[in-house]
Amino acid sequence: MARDGVKARYMTPAFVTMTSPCHFTLVTGKYIENHGVVHNMFYNTTSKVKLPYHATLGIQSWWDNGSIPIWITAQRQGLKTGSFFYPGGNVTYQGMAATLSRKEGILHNYKDEKEWRANVDTVMRWLTEEGLDLVTLYFGEPDSTGHKFGPESPERKAMVEQVDRTVGYLRSRIASHGLAGSLNLIITSDHGMATVRKNASDLVEFHKFPNFTFKDIEFELLDYGPNGMLLPKEGLLDKVYAALRHAHPRLHVYRKEDFPASFHYASHPRITPLLMYSDPGYVIHGRLSVQFNNGEHGFDNKSPDMKTIFRAVGPSFKKGLEVEPFDSIHVYELMCHLLGIKPEANDGRLSTLLPTLHSGSAVQTRCWPRLLMGLLVAWMLLATTP
Incomplete structure (x- = not known):
């Protein structure tokens, strides 16, 4: 992907470097204090209720608290969108939901490579048969393995290889479905991972x-x-x-x-x-x-271990370009530009990532661009006709 498209030296996630808050930053372009999904857990300081991550995924009021994510913005402007396991993608916002969505189960096996490929195939059907214009696709690895074994462990390195194979499979399916000329693919993540000092004398x-x-x-x-x-x-x-x-x-x-x-x-x-x-x-x-846990995130987003990746390839992106680090708040404006939609108010700037695109790659006509965003612990598939 780096050879065929765009690579960032790294991307800086929002603070707090947790899954749900950082994912919602990517699809709203807002800092966490401005979009309100401040933790992985739903909590209420009056009732004392605290719900775990998977239960929180279904609490609409936790997500629908004033900010409109890109699925809804795109649909309000005539596009069709989908969310596959993406945090926040299976609830309604101001009465509207993504056209198609899948929510992971509480006992979901994050590591099943066969299921990963089946999920990719489902997303390909969404794009080709259902006519979706934007799909966000989430995989919970290598995060889960990093937590259990640590980021430097052989197990996590093997999982990174599995992720890489799946990205390869995704790109091959894009080509075999004839979408290479009309689909922009972004691969990124919500945060990094650091080794926990479990045996430190100063816990x-x-x-x-x-x-x-x-x-x-x-x-x-x-x-x-x-x-x-x-x-x-x-x-x-x-x-x-x-x-x-x-x-x-x-x-x-x-x-x-x-x-x-x-x-x-x-x-x-x-x-x-x-x-x-x-x-x-x-x-x-x-x-x-x-x-x-042997690995953890949530640390200061200035820490090198919390930085994450950004790759993008497709007809709108330049080839063989490496760009300087940037903050994750800017990805939303890029996606809106590729989709030809007017963004909601946000904290990002289009000018930050506009140089990654070919000149004139903005959508000039209403040919309903398509975009696939895939995240390793979040992936985005932006299908976009340039």
């Missing part, structure tokens, strides 16, 4: 902090990698903050209003009064030390 363990007690906490969202949120009981914010501010050299705790603005994360009503993140390689343990 971040809340239950061992001498001046902190959970009796002062009304609501907590901990034990989810290197990030955490706390709602202190009424009148105890200052006390809790004072106890945690210097509790551990690897832990960075902030009042919501003081969280670094460069992260574009904290200025959303869903964020609790106290939030935190830990240094690369360190996860945050709450009441017990219960996190056992």
Whole structure:
């Protein structure tokens, strides 16, 4: 793909570098504090309800909270779209859903290469028989294997080879269906992966902090990698903050209003009064030390391990071009341009990625461009007629 199309040195995901928030940034072009999908888990600080990732995928109110993703924008302008396992792609937004969608099951086997190829074949039918113009296709690897075994493990390297074979299969099916001249393919991801320092002598363990007690906490969202949120009981914010501010050299705790603005994360009503993140390689343990992953993400998006890939190939893209790093917020504007649709208000700039395209590759007529976006832990297939 790098030889036949465009390669970025790397792409910087949004912070917090989690699956659902970063995926929603790709399809809205917004920083996380502006689109509101601030975590992989649905949570409610009043009812104390917390739902796991797969359950959250079906909670419409978590996703449909004011931002309109590209599936809906495209359909409002006459196109047909599809989402295959893409986070946020199977709920309705302001009463509208993607034309076609598939949602992964809670016991879905992320590693089945045979199923991957069947999924690719389904997407090809969507594009050729159902006439879809945009499809987002998601694969949960090599993320799952990276969590279990670590990013440098032989198991994860073998999974990367499986991913590569599947990209090859995808491109071969695009060619065999006669779509090579009308389909733009983007392969990217939501985040990177870092090795967890499981045996470090300075683990971040809340239950061992001498001046902190959970009796002062009304609501907590901990034990989810290197990030955490706390709602202190009424009148105890200052006390809790004072106890945690210097509790551990690897832990960075902030009042919501003081969280670094460069992260574009904290200025959303869903964020609790106290939030935190830990240094690369360190996860945050709450009441017990219960996190056992060998690989993790969610760290500072400036960390090299959190960077991710971007490849694009198709009739609209230049060949053999390597571009400088860019932020993931800009991918949305690129996709809207390729589809010939007017974007919603967003934080990206078309000028950032416009140089990846042939001059005049903007859609000049309403020939309904098509785009396939595929993500390894998110892939996008943008079928686009230039």
